[in-house]
Amino acid sequence: MTETSEIRVEQTKLDELYARLDELREETTTRLGTVRTSEVGGNHQHRTERDAFATLYEDQLIRLDGAEEGLCFGRLDIVDEDDPTYIGRIGLTDEQRQQILIDWRAPAAERFYQSTAANPEGIARRRHLVTANRKVTGIEDDVLDIDALDDTQRSNLQGEGALLAALTTHRTGRMGDIVATIQAEQDAIIRRPLSGVLVVQGGPGTGKTAVALHRAAFLLYRHRERIAKSGVLLVGPSTVFLKYIEKVLPSLGETGAVLLTPGQLYPGLDTDAADTPTVAEIKGRSVMARVLKNHIANYQRIPDDDVEMRVRSHTIVLRRRDVQSARDRARRSGDPHNAARTGFVTGLLKILADDLAREMGLDAPGERLPELLDDLRSSVDVRRALNLAWFPIGPAAALRSLLSRPHKLQAAARKLLTPAEQSTLLDQRRDEFTVDDVPLLDELAELLGSAPQQTQARDDSAREYAEAVVDMTETGGMVSAETLAARWEEQGPAMTLAERALEDREWTYGHLVVDEAQELSPMQWRILFRRVPSKSATVVGDLAQSSQVDNARTWSSILDEFVGDRFALQVLTVSYRTPQSVMDLANRYLHRHFPQLELVESVRQGGSDPQLDSFADESEMLAALPEAVAAEVSAAEGGKIAVIADEGLIEPIAEAVADFDFGRSVTGLDHQIALITPQQAKGLEFDSVIIVEPGRIARLGSEEGVGGLYVALTRTTERLRVLTSVSTELTELFSAEAVRQAG
Ligand SMILES: Nc1ncnc2c1ncn2[C@@H]1O[C@H](COP(=O)(O)OP(=O)(O)OP(=O)(O)O)[C@@H](O)[C@H]1O
Numbered sequence: 014m015t016e017t018s019e020i021r022v023e024q025t026k027l028d029e030l031y032a033r034l035d036e037l038r039e040e041t042t043t044r045l046g047t048v049r050t051s052e053v054g055g056n057h058q059h060r061t062e063r064d065a066f067a068t069l070y071e072d073q074l075i076r077l078d079g080a081e082e083g084l085c086f087g088r089l090d091i092v093d094e095d096d097p098t099y100i101g102r103i104g105l106t107d108e109q110r111q112q113i114l115i116d117w118r119a120p121a122a123e124r125f126y127q128s129t130a131a132n133p134e135g136i137a138r139r140r141h142l143v144t145a146n147r148k149v150t151g152i153e154d155d156v157l158d159i160d161a162l163d164d165t166q167r168s169n170l171q172g173e174g175a176l177l178a179a180l181t182t183h184r185t186g187r188m189g190d191i192v193a194t195i196q197a198e199q200d201a202i203i204r205r206p207l208s209g210v211l212v213v214q215g216g217p218g219t220g221k222t223a224v225a226l227h228r229a230a231f232l233l234y235r236h237r238e239r240i241a242k243s244g245v246l247l248v249g250p251s252t253v254f255l256k257y258i259e260k261v262l263p264s265l266g267e268t269g270a271v272l273l274t275p276g277q278l279y280p281g282l283d284t285d286a287a288d289t290p291t292v293a294e295i296k297g298r299s300v301m302a303r304v305l306k307n308h309i310a311n312y313q314r315i316p317d318d319d320v321e322m323r324v325r326s327h328t329i330v331l332r333r334r335d336v337q338s339a340r341d342r343a344r345r346s347g348d349p350h351n352a353a354r355t356g357f358v359t360g361l362l363k364i365l366a367d368d369l370a371r372e373m374g375l376d377a378p379g380e381r382l383p384e385l386l387d388d389l390r391s392s393v394d395v396r397r398a399l400n401l402a403w404f405p406i407g408p409a410a411a412l413r414s415l416l417s418r419p420h421k422l423q424a425a426a427r428k429l430l431t432p433a434e435q436s437t438l439l440d441q442r443r444d445e446f447t448v449d450d451v452p453l454l455d456e457l458a459e460l461l462g463s464a465p466q467q468t469q470a471r472d473d474s475a476r477e478y479a480e481a482v483v484d485m486t487e488t489g490g491m492v493s494a495e496t497l498a499a500r501w502e503e504q505g506p507a508m509t510l511a512e513r514a515l516e517d518r519e520w521t522y523g524h525l526v527v528d529e530a531q532e533l534s535p536m537q538w539r540i541l542f543r544r545v546p547s548k549s550a551t552v553v554g555d556l557a558q559s560s561q562v563d564n565a566r567t568w569s570s571i572l573d574e575f576v577g578d579r580f581a582l583q584v585l586t587v588s589y590r591t592p593q594s595v596m597d598l599a600n601r602y603l604h605r606h607f608p609q610l611e612l613v614e615s616v617r618q619g620g621s622d623p624q625l626d627s628f629a630d631e632s633e634m635l636a637a638l639p640e641a642v643a644a645e646v647s648a649a650e651g652g653k654i655a656v657i658a659d660e661g662l663i664e665p666i667a668e669a670v671a672d673f674d675f676g677r678s679v680t681g682l683d684h685q686i687a688l689i690t691p692q693q694a695k696g697l698e699f700d701s702v703i704i705v706e707p708g709r710i711a712r713l714g715s716e717e718g719v720g721g722l723y724v725a726l727t728r729t730t731e732r733l734r735v736l737t738s739v740s741t742e743l744t745e746l747f748s749a750e751a752v753r754q755a756g
Contacts, residue, residue: 023088023142023149026099030085030114031147033105038077045070076103076266084147085114086193087125088140097140100125102192103266117192118234126200130156141193180589180617183652184700184730186682188258190265191223202583203228207236207524210580212568213553216613217599217727218590221553222258222696225526228551230265232524240523244514245270246544248278250529252285253679253689254696258528271511271522275533276448278540279455280518286447290560291437296449297534299574300429302456308415308425309350309460312404313340313357322394324365327372331398335364340403349462354403361399365389408457412450416442452536455543458518521546529695530554531566535574542575552580557603557610558695558727560720588613588727590698592620595733599726601746606719623733625747627740631706634738638669638705641734642686645701646673648732652700654686657725659709663688666705691721694728702729708741 048067080102087100104116115121128134143151176194195203202224205211215221229245247270249255255272262270276284288296295301320331343357366385370378378385389395406414415421422435430438446454514520525545527533531554533541542548556566572580588596593615600612626641628634638656645654656675658666667677667688674685681687687699691710704710704725712718722743726733737744 019152020149023140023152027085027142027144027147027149030099030101030105033107033113034077034080034084037105038074041070041073041077045074075268079103079264079266082146083144083193086142086144087117087122088142089125089136090138090140091124092135092137116234117195118231123200123204126195127197129197176589176616180730183650184698186257186653186687187260188222188226190227190261191220192227192265195227196220196587198585198587199224199227202585203231205581207232207239208547208549210548210550210552210572210576212530212572212580212582213551213585214555214568214582215553215585216555216588216611217558217724218588218615218698219585219613220589221555221585222528223261224585225528225551225553226258226261227265229270229524229526230262230267233267233269236523241269243521243523244511245524245526246514246522246541247272247526248528248541249274250532250695251679251693253682253693254528256679256682257697270526271514274448275537276451278544279451279458280516282446282451282454284446284448284451286443286445288443288447288449289441292441293447293449293534295430295434295438296447296453297536299535299539301453301536302539304422304426304429305411305415305453305456306460307427307429308411308421309457311421311424312350312406312411313344314402315340316398316402320394320398322392322398324369324388324392324395327369329365329368329372331361331365331395331402335361336402343403349460350403351405352462354405357403358399361402362386362389365395406461408454408461409446411457411461412446412453449534449536452534452540455518455540456536459543520544523547523549525550525552527552528554529558531556531559531571533571538572538575548576557607558720558724560692584611586611586614588615589617590730591615591727592617592729592731594620594622595726595729598623598733598746599723602726602743603719603723605742605746617730621732623735623747625744626734626736627744628736628738631738634706634736635665635669638666638703638736639672641703641736642670642673645703645732645734646685649685649700651685652731654701654703655681655694655697655699655728656686656688656703656705657691657694657710657728658688658705659712660690662705662709663690691725695724698728698730700730701732702734704733704735706737706739707735707743708737708739711741711743 045067048063048070051063083102085099085101089098089100091098098121099114100117100122101114102117103114104112104119105114107113117125124134124136125139128136128139137156139155141153141155142149143153176196179191179194191199199220202211202213205228213221213224225247229247232240233245249258249272251274255274259272262268274285276282276286287293315337316331316333319333322329322331339357339360342360343353346353346356348356366378366382366389369385369389370376370381375381415425416438419435419439422430422439423432426435514522522545524547525541527541527550530552541550552568552572556568559566568580568582569578591599591613596613596615603610604612626634626637628637642654642656656666656670663677667675670686670688675681675688676684676686677688678693681689681693682697687697689697702725704722707722707725710718710725711722735743735747
């Protein structure tokens with residue numbers, strides 16, 4: 014058979030699958046219509062069931078719609094089986110309940126990704142189908158067991174490299190799924206068991222994010238009953254990054270994940286404000302947990318002497334020893350500060366009521382107890398004395414007080430932070446909360462108990478974000494009728510998984526996925542494991558891209574405090590993004606600073622050489638920028654371009670490129686050109702990248718700078734251009750490159 018006739022065969026199969034998809038859509042739409050128009054009213058149970066079914070059908074429809082593009086992408090010819098098996102985005106059965114398409118996550122699909130010529134696992138041939146708009150446009154075959162193929166089959170081998178085809182398409186500003194071309198080493202990670210901590214270390218572009226997202230989809234599918242109710246928490250470095258990846262899970266039919274940045278982990282707060290690296294480092298240390306504990310304990314104080322208090326016209330005494338025993342009892346309860354205060358205050362009020370009764374000439378309070386308690390409560394002296402002894406406070410106020418009052422910080426941090434470190438924290442304090450305050454607030458909320466008023470009121474941006482997540486999650490989470498009914502019972506119909514999770518500081522998720530995990534501080538790990546007490550987690554990152562690159566840092570040293578050595582480590586070494594020519598330059602740069610870190614090989618051999626443009630000074634460089642951008646726009650042929658520069662240069666660059674279709678930060682993803690900092694560039698990729706003034710990014714070789722420049726160097730899928738007005742270490746590497754090439 015020729016390629017065209019092979020394509021015809023596959024087209025017939027594809028037509029059959031799409032026909033079934035259409036049929037199921039129609040059936041589900043009819044069912045949904047019937048449920049929706051069924052008699053309104055009925056008792057609560059009926060309403061609950063009806064709504065549960067409506068949601069089920071809506072979810073089903075979304076799943077079916079989501080499978081429209083690329084419904085079927087693979088075929089397996091299994092030795093000794095007459096009919097081939099087809100693999101797709103979802104599973105389908107025909108009217109007789111015969112399986113006609115296997116979901117990529119089902120056990121039966123494993124061999125599609127795992128089998129190799131060395132270990133064919135009973136597969137004679139694996140076929141990738143390239144499709145567009147319900148048409149088969151290409152076929153690629155891997156023959157895994159040549160002996161198992163007959164002569165005709167052997168002569169019909171064809172293919173254009175589905176993987177390379179996928180890799181060389183233009184970037185769209187949003188990450189897509191890789192379900193058709195998952196590689197065996199990636200698949201092995203995706204399908205690992207749910208429990209325990211799995212760390213995936215890999216250089217830039219090795220598919221860590223892709224693997225983490227497909228693993229989340231896999232776990233939601235395979236362990237739906239265990240984790241769909243609680244959901245998956247996915248934490249990424251920035252809102253730009255979350256926007257970049259937000260479509261992957263819905264495209265896989267899964268929306269049971271809540272996507273947050275570290276600045277959004279505390280309900281009511283949504284911040285990307287950053288501290289200086291020195292302050293962030295101190296705030297991130299695990300010893301801060303002890304500082305905070307001491308700080309709260311300091312709000313439980315025994316007075317130096319007995320305290321005289323006026324209650325109406327009487328004088329009573331709050332005895333020091335009574336305060337001490339009430340405090341000890343309250344502490345022994347193990348309740349958080351604000352909850353334990355109730356027991357503390359009640360105990361003391363009883364004693365004071367006895368005293369007051371005696372002052373009034375009564376033997377005991379007796380029936381007048383409520384009246385006496387009212388008197389005590391309305392006494393300013395009593396309120397002040399009890400508050401001084403056990404001060405009710407919320408997390409935000411407690412943190413502000415710790416970071417702004419030297420004596421409070423000193424009292425809490427004695428022997429834990431040096432006087433110089435304490436001064437650093439006090440000197441650098443800011444009005445707004447920062448990303449590194451988030452775990453401190455959460456820790457305080459844990460120590461204090463009930464949510465404080467001031468953090469319940471969400472500010473507008475937080476609400477908007479929550480709504481965006483809710484919009485996304487509401488639609489496709491595969492919620493069972495039972496779950497939905499339970500949810501209705503408890504919360505009413507308006508609460509979706511994401512909404513509840515975002516509102517509730519004590520919400521616990523079924524699985525945690527952390528991307529760019531090398532960036533997290535010990536305090537951030539504490540908040541994450543508090544959200545996922547089962548410690549079922551997929552942690553992906555690259556130590557080399559860290560803003561705190563340091564030769565001694567390993568995943569063991571990062572996780573030791575939380576899970577000891579109980580984590581599995583998988584390493585990915587092949588980059589699917591950056592061409593080898595650019596990777597060589599990035600490797601060389603990295604190796605200079607961190608010779609122990611593993612170098613990355615690229616799947617894309619060759620590629621155009623990175624280009625360096627040197628200028629006499631910064632203004633000359635900025636003047637030349639529009640021409641460089643124009644050249645990249647034309648070379649990218651409609652693809653995406655990033656201009657990456659240090660924060661301080663963003664404004665002048667924005668002026669220089671004002672005539673182009675560009676956007677800054679998160680809006681950059683919706684324009685042809687994104688103007689971003691290395692921090693914002695984390696995890697993203699573009700067809701072409703222009704780095705402006707690498708010396709400013711590298712900041713004289715500071716650890717943060719090296720990681721940042723390495724990130725910037727590895728964002729391109731095609732072309733890299735560097736503009737500089739000062740000679741730097743990177744410039745030297747360019748000449749080395751040229752020499753190497755000349756040789
Ligand atoms: N098996 C695959 N098939 C097709 N494309 C793939 C595959 N694996 C990875 N890619 C693509 O390679 C690119 C890099 O992947 P990804 O962003 O997941 O890498 P990463 O390791 O997270 O990178 P970084 O550390 O730089 O953030 C993406 O465009 C991704 O879609």
